[in-house]
Amino acid sequence: MTEAKKKKEKIPRQAMPEQDPEIRRSNFEEVPLGYTAETAMLEAKRCIQCKKPTCMNGCPVDVDIPGFIKLVAEGEYLEAARKIKETNSLPAVCGRVCPQESQCEATCVLGKKGDPVAIGRLERFVADYERKSGQILLPDVSPSTGKRVAVVGSGPAGLTVAGDLIKLGHAVTIFEGLHESGGVLVYGIPEFRLPKLIVAAEVGYLMKLGVTVVTDAVIGRVKTIDDLFAEGFDAIFLGVGAGAPVFMNIPGENLNGIYSANEYLTRSNLMKAYRFPEYDTPIAQGKNVGVIGGGNVTMDSARTALRLGADNVYVIYRRTEVEMPARVEEVHHAREEGVQFILLTNPVEYLGDENGRVKGVKCIRMELGEPDESGRRRPIPIKGSEFVIDVDMVVVAIGTNANPVIPNTTPGLKTNKWGYIVADEETGKTSRDGVYAGGDIVTGSATVILAAGAGKKAAKAIDEYLKSK
Amino acid sequence: MRTGEYKLNLIREKTFLSHAVVKMVIDAPNVARKRKAGQFIVLMTDEKGERIPLTIVDSDKENGTITIIFQIVGKTTTCLSEMKEGESLYSVLGPLGQPTDIEQFGTVVCIGGGVGIGVVYPITKALKEAGNRVISIIGARTKDILILEDEMAQISDELLIATDDGSYGFHGFVSDVLQKLIDMGEKIDRVVAIGPVPMMRVVCDVTKQYNVKTIVSLNPIMVDATGMCGACRVSVGGCTKFACVDGPEFDGHEVDFDLLTSRLRMYYTQEKEAMENFRCECHD
Ligand SMILES: Cc1cc2nc3c(=O)[nH]c(=O)nc-3n(C[C@H](O)[C@H](O)[C@H](O)COP(=O)(O)OP(=O)(O)OC[C@H]3O[C@@H](n4cnc5c(N)ncnc54)[C@H](O)[C@@H]3O)c2cc1C
Ligand SMILES: Cc1cc2nc3c(=O)[nH]c(=O)nc-3n(C[C@H](O)[C@H](O)[C@H](O)COP(=O)(O)OP(=O)(O)OC[C@H]3O[C@@H](n4cnc5c(N)ncnc54)[C@H](O)[C@@H]3O)c2cc1C
Numbered sequence: 001m002t003e004a005k006k007k008k009e010k011i012p013r014q015a016m017p018e019q020d021p022e023i024r025r026s027n028f029e030e031v032p033l034g035y036t037a038e039t040a041m042l043e044a045k046r047c048i049q050c051k052k053p054t055c056m057n058g059c060p061v062d063v064d065i066p067g068f069i070k071l072v073a074e075g076e077y078l079e080a081a082r083k084i085k086e087t088n089s090l091p092a093v094c095g096r097v098c099p100q101e102s103q104c105e106a107t108c109v110l111g112k113k114g115d116p117v118a119i120g121r122l123e124r125f126v127a128d129y130e131r132k133s134g135q136i137l138l139p140d141v142s143p144s145t146g147k148r149v150a151v152v153g154s155g156p157a158g159l160t161v162a163g164d165l166i167k168l169g170h171a172v173t174i175f176e177g178l179h180e181s182g183g184v185l186v187y188g189i190p191e192f193r194l195p196k197l198i199v200a201a202e203v204g205y206l207m208k209l210g211v212t213v214v215t216d217a218v219i220g221r222v223k224t225i226d227d228l229f230a231e232g233f234d235a236i237f238l239g240v241g242a243g244a245p246v247f248m249n250i251p252g253e254n255l256n257g258i259y260s261a262n263e264y265l266t267r268s269n270l271m272k273a274y275r276f277p278e279y280d281t282p283i284a285q286g287k288n289v290g291v292i293g294g295g296n297v298t299m300d301s302a303r304t305a306l307r308l309g310a311d312n313v314y315v316i317y318r319r320t321e322v323e324m325p326a327r328v329e330e331v332h333h334a335r336e337e338g339v340q341f342i343l344l345t346n347p348v349e350y351l352g353d354e355n356g357r358v359k360g361v362k363c364i365r366m367e368l369g370e371p372d373e374s375g376r377r378r379p380i381p382i383k384g385s386e387f388v389i390d391v392d393m394v395v396v397a398i399g400t401n402a403n404p405v406i407p408n409t410t411p412g413l414k415t416n417k418w419g420y421i422v423a424d425e426e427t428g429k430t431s432r433d434g435v436y437a438g439g440d441i442v443t444g445s446a447t448v449i450l451a452a453g454a455g456k457k458a459a460k461a462i463d464e465y466l467k468s469k
Numbered sequence: 470m471r472t473g474e475y476k477l478n479l480i481r482e483k484t485f486l487s488h489a490v491v492k493m494v495i496d497a498p499n500v501a502r503k504r505k506a507g508q509f510i511v512l513m514t515d516e517k518g519e520r521i522p523l524t525i526v527d528s529d530k531e532n533g534t535i536t537i538i539f540q541i542v543g544k545t546t547t548c549l550s551e552m553k554e555g556e557s558l559y560s561v562l563g564p565l566g567q568p569t570d571i572e573q574f575g576t577v578v579c580i581g582g583g584v585g586i587g588v589v590y591p592i593t594k595a596l597k598e599a600g601n602r603v604i605s606i607i608g609a610r611t612k613d614i615l616i617l618e619d620e621m622a623q624i625s626d627e628l629l630i631a632t633d634d635g636s637y638g639f640h641g642f643v644s645d646v647l648q649k650l651i652d653m654g655e656k657i658d659r660v661v662a663i664g665p666v667p668m669m670r671v672v673c674d675v676t677k678q679y680n681v682k683t684i685v686s687l688n689p690i691m692v693d694a695t696g697m698c699g700a701c702r703v704s705v706g707g708c709t710k711f712a713c714v715d716g717p718e719f720d721g722h723e724v725d726f727d728l729l730t731s732r733l734r735m736y737y738t739q740e741k742e743a744m745e746n747f748r749c750e751c752h753d
């Protein structure tokens with residue numbers, strides 16, 4: 001054992017080949033290029049196949065990590081993909097966007113002394129391998145139960161619920177408000193981090209299993225929850241995300257050139273404004289761009305601005321890098337590409353030119369005080385430290401709220417004081433009989449895998465509910 | 470990923486109301502069933518197109534159709550105007566926005582300018598049906614581009630017409646006609662004014678003096694039109710509102726028209742570029 005262990009640890013963690021920062025900062029192609037079969041196998045051999053694998057404690061959906069890695073080490077890539085899919089329906093997405101460094105890889109034993117196994121990269125490799133092979137195995141679908149489920153929203157939560165319930169023999173219809181399915185995966189996360197082809201493949205897979213997808217259907221407007229029940233749906237899942245943008249409500253925030261991150265990313269990703277004028281939707285091409293915030297959304301906006309031709313992109317964040325909620329990899333990639341970080345700084349006002357366009361952002365310096373309820377040290381403004389940064393475009397990326405359309409049109413559906421839907425953590429059950437909810441609309445902005453995990457639990461509960469009816 | 474069920478979006482009828490204003494009847498049964506006066510749709514002509522908002526001018530629940538009337542101003546509206554009966558739009562989403570506040574107010578003056586007449590039409594109709602005495606004032610630059618005269622006449626107790634060049638009706642602006650009504654001692658309980666931003670602003674300037682509540686419909690640039698992006702933000706009474714979900718109608722006396730005008734100009738250069746590059750590849 002110890003002999004074997006020593007030998008295995010000698011293989012270094014396999015690096016991920018990436019596009020060169022100088023080149024990639026002006027294109028929208030994916031940054032990490034993916035492992036080859038050889039590097040994947042080498043990386044997989046680093047795993048010592050723990051009897052009590054601690055990595056799995058870090059995975060919100062209990063992927064059999066050593067199990068799939070063993071299959072990779074043996075060259076059984078298709079089998080490995082199927083192994084992951086037993087519990088995670090979106091491996092190609094998760095392998096790319098999960099914060100592995102704070103989940104499975106954070107708890108991998110190899111990480112104690114050296115580098116953890118690159119679980120995320122292996123997950124991505126096998127999922128891509130399966131997709132490219134064209135040998136996507138369709139699972140057995142149970143005989144029809146005659147029950148119908150409406151899934152509202154096609155983000156990771158909704159897609160997961162749909163996939164699980166269709167396999168159990170229920171008829172599933174997804175209602176999506178936008179003209180494309182995928183939620184944040186299509187409108188938020190940029191192409192260079194998550195190619196849209198992958199999301200389309202996931203949705204296509206569900207449709208092959210028999211899921212009906214109805215786009216341009218904002219529930220609450222086109223139809224209400226009660227209309228859906230009246231049409232004969234037996235249960236409803238709400239996975240509508242936390243899609244309403246937050247602004248700071250400071251002077252000048254409505255000047256031209258100031259976007260919410262949602263608008264900026266939607267124009268670029270969903271509407272493909274980065275390919276204007278081939279696509280019709282325009283987007284401002286700032287030369288000096290300020291991006292306010294410190295999360296993944298901030299990094300995605302900043303890196304998009306670079307790719308659209310900015311000379312200077314400044315991330316303006318009120319705390320320090322340590323407190324930034326963005327993934328380490330995103331901050332690293334952004335910095336490599338030339339994004340500049342202006343930390344311990346907060347905007348207080350936007351300045352405009354005579355045409356109503358933003359020309360500067362007045363900021364104030366901050367210092368860190370006592371920890372607040374989130375455990376992070378509270379930023380406090382330093383009196384008299386105001387200064388102006390010249391910008392001609394700004395993206396406000398400081399978070400999102402619940403969209404009130406569904407709660408406002410669904411009598412009896414309980415929400416909390418922030419407008420998020422109240423749902424049982426284990427089942428997704430809401431205050432309305434037959435209505436379940438999960439993902440960002442319950443937790444507030446979180447992660448793809450947590451949304452997918454909530455979808456799994458809700459699907460199980462919905463199945464039990466339908467059987468008991 | 471897209472599917473069939475709601476994807477009919479077939480153009481049933483297309484009529485030019487003037488050289489630059491088109492009326493279309495479109496299959497959209499779900500929209501037709503739910504829509505109320507004052508609401509709008511967002512449509513895309515093709516996959517690479519922009520999402521643009523257009524008011525639902527009328528609907529026919531039985532036949533499952535809605536009517537839109539639009540002015541050709543840029544690439545998307547040009548593209549739309551070139552689509553033929555029997556072709557289908559890529560995407561139609563609606564009904565969106567808050568319906569108009571319809572009550573029996575007493576005497577209501579409904580004012581429409583240019584293509585705004587199409588937008589004010591369903592509201593006028595609903596106000597009339599609610600038992601109001603409706604005086605309508607419609608206006609255009611010149612006679613040839615005045616739309617919906619007969620339709621407006623049918624649903625109004627009185628119809629007044631103004632053209633900027635005097636080629637038809639009163640020579641002047643709709644706001645001048647309104648001023649005359651007031652001067653003649655007409656007691657007005659509410660005004661609804663929809664049209665170009667300068668027109669709405671002038672009407673509000675008039676009604677403010679007499680403290681007559683005035684509803685305007687704002688047309689900021691929109692993207693999703695579901696409250697997700699904030700592109701459509703307008704300032705009303707000093708507060709930021711999202712026109713797509715909080716509006717599009719607001720109290721005209723509270724609206725910051727300068728901001729609206731400025732935000733409408735945001736993409737001026739790109740819109741010009743799109744138009745110049747334009748070859749209608751949008752519906753092949
Ligand atoms: C820019 C950005 C980058 C991110 N990066 C990462 C990352 O790297 N890693 C990570 O793990 N997480 C990341 N996240 C977070 C992650 O994407 C979300 O937590 C996750 O997508 C939530 O999934 P969901 O299914 O709850 O909702 P969403 O993905 O938000 O999907 C909700 C869907 O519901 C639709 N909808 C809303 N209302 C209605 C209605 N009334 N009727 C019909 N449809 C409706 C919406 O249009 C949308 O398509 C990022 C988020 C953003 C915005
Ligand atoms: C709620 C709402 C309802 C509307 N209803 C109608 C209607 O019933 N009939 C109708 O003809 N128009 C209506 N509009 C305006 C219509 O959406 C625009 O004319 C259209 O988006 C222009 O698209 P385009 O690509 O052809 O022009 P673009 O090339 O995008 O723009 C050309 C010119 O139109 C202006 N413009 C751009 N976007 C808009 C916009 N969203 N609104 C107003 N002007 C804009 C620009 O300032 C520009 O100068 C409505 C707008 C809103 C917000």
Ligand code: SF4
Pocket residue numbers: 046047048049050053054055056065066069107108109110116117119
């Ligand atoms: S903890 Fe690390 S080494 Fe152990 S099984 Fe999981 S991935 Fe392999």
Ligand code: FES
Pocket residue numbers: 690691692693694695696697698699700701702711712713714
């Ligand atoms: S258009 Fe996006 S929020 Fe109104």
